[in-house]
Amino acid sequence: MSARGFIIGAARSGSGKTSVTIGLMRALRRRGLSVRGAKSGPDYIDPGFHEAATGLAGVNLDSWAMRPALLDGFAAEISRDADLVILESAMGLFDGIRSETGRSGSAADLARRYRLPVVLVLDVSGQSQTAAAIAKGFACYDPEVRIAGVVLNRVGSERHRAYAAEAIEELGLPVVGSILRNPDMALPERHLGLVQASEHAGLEAFIERLANVMEASIDLDTVTSLAAPFDLSAGETEVAIDPPGQRIALASDTAFTFLYPHLARQWRRAGAEILPFSPLADEGPDMSCDVCWLPGGYPELHAGRIAQAVDFKALTARFAASKPVHGECGGFMVLGEILEDAAGERHAMLGLLGHSTSFAQRRMNLGYRQARLRLDCAIGRKGETVRGHEFHYARVVEPGGDAPLADIADGLGNVLGTSGGRRGNVTGTFFHAIARS
Structure with missing residues (x-):
């Protein structure tokens, strides 16, 4: 099986990319696709939500902590048994540390390494046309990281959507969805981030509601068509940490x-x-x-x-x-x-x-x-x-x-x-x- 994939990115934490990611995963699974989730950087919690949404185990792809061979091996694993891989960025798309080339820990490293397009989730609350300036910055910041589409999140009205979407599309960036402000989409949090999937009361019903929102708000056919080949079947996985015992x-x-x-x-x-x-x-x-x-x-x-x-x-x-x-x-x-x-x-x-x-x-x-x-x-x-x-x-x-x-x-x-x-x-x-x- 040869997978295709894309990255869900954003300008910062709290933009709603996890809710969008989980809802998209389930919505696309409803269509009969085998979907796998991945998370950039060191995050225990989101892969649990990815697994709950897709039925398949998630994985971390950390370009700083994992040597390239290990990174490629994990990427190969998830590409072998899925139709579609959705990789969720940690924090902002380009956020990482200054390190050797390709090993900053950012999702942008993965976009470059695997030539995966980015679907950018923009929280447009409190702005309209200014969202186009942010989108243009993302599109121009690194020519090796391709912004393939934009999802507007926390839209206040049809007029609000039109102002932001038209300004972005004038740049040549397609707006593939817009999601109205909806406090029911928020995931509960505590001091280390989200409450874990295993602790979330009514998790299955919550994921189903997110999927309903994504089906109504995002052009799923267009989003799926943006995905690029993610076939790494030749990769081999080295051992990250040896088993501490039998x-x-x-x-x-x-x-x-x-x-x-x-x-x-x-x-x-x-x-x-x-x-x-x-x-x-x-x-x-x-x-x-x-x-x-x-x-x-x-x-x-x-x-x-x-x-x-x-x-x-x-x-x-x-x-x-x-x-x-x-x-x-x-x-x-x-x-x-x-x-x-x-x-x-x-x-x-x-x-x-x-x-x-x-x-x-x-x-x-x-x-x-x-x-x-x-x-x-x-x-x-x-x-x-x-x-x-x-x-x-x-x-x-x-x-x-x-x-x-x-x-x-x-x-x-x-x-x-x-x-x-x-x-x-x-x-x-x-x-x-x-x-x-």
């Missing part, structure tokens, strides 16, 4: 959800078995496993329940006495002594590492990271550099006395110091691993 105990519930889909998929493909357990249900890791992994998520919203999970604490401590336990971000917080929630209440965590964290004393940490590992651990070998990112509001308020896990730099290579902790078989860090550098 049998992996994975904390998995509404407090622990942020594991990149490509990691779990590749680990299973390599022959590893993943055994989920729920700390919120007071479950612990299966002792038959080789390693326990506590991913990120929202433990700060469930800190009281985690603190009272007696069996989870005892079984994880027993596991850690003889086998590796690794925690990322939220998992790292739970490995520590104390987690202070947003209300300032302190909750006793696992105590397998010596630090304490606070969500009451908030500070946003956001950005790409490069971690050079100081020892063999679940995410790599001693001396290896792993690329990933941080995105959290918690801060370490009591560092403890554990040795650091890694030396860390930002996406540009600026040294930030050390990261995480290690004690015996236990390791953890706020850093989320995406792929080996």
Whole structure:
């Protein structure tokens, strides 16, 4: 099967591109197309909505964190079993970091690399003809990134639509749809972005409503005709992060959800078995496993329940006495002594590492990271550099006395110091691993 594809881009976050993307995916699936979703950059949440809308697993395509061969391999995977690939941009279309050519992390990198056209979603609330100036800027900014069509979002009236659309079309850019202001299209959010698909009440009905809006507002035939060939069947996928064990105990519930889909998929493909357990249900890791992994998520919203999970604490401590336990971000917080929630209440965590964290004393940490590992651990070998990112509001308020896990730099290579902790078989860090550098 030879897929075709296009990118949904925008000028900024909050333009409505996720709602447009999800609705388009479902509307085109209704037409009998096999649709696959992809997301540029480091985003756990949107691929879950893509999967819910299409019935097929989504994937991240991160041009900074993933080496070109790995990027091409994932692109090849989704092109092999789909009629249409819709790739959603993170933030603005050109937003990334200054890096070597083609590795900024932006969706524009993917547009250039795979020669995919862009359907630009413009939030035209509070403007009319000025939308044409923005569209022209996108069309002229990079000659290697082709803006193939425009969708007007948050249109106030037919007159409003006409002013904006006519000005844009005079530039030679087709306006392929216009969507009226509709507060019911908004996806619920919390501090790390959208509420996850698995937590969204009435998700299926919501996606169906979005699809109805897209069918009524967008020329689906024209949008489909804009798609370009996306046939990468020759690509081969290298391994992003080796499986940390043959049998992996994975904390998995509404407090622990942020594991990149490509990691779990590749680990299973390599022959590893993943055994989920729920700390919120007071479950612990299966002792038959080789390693326990506590991913990120929202433990700060469930800190009281985690603190009272007696069996989870005892079984994880027993596991850690003889086998590796690794925690990322939220998992790292739970490995520590104390987690202070947003209300300032302190909750006793696992105590397998010596630090304490606070969500009451908030500070946003956001950005790409490069971690050079100081020892063999679940995410790599001693001396290896792993690329990933941080995105959290918690801060370490009591560092403890554990040795650091890694030396860390930002996406540009600026040294930030050390990261995480290690004690015996236990390791953890706020850093989320995406792929080996």
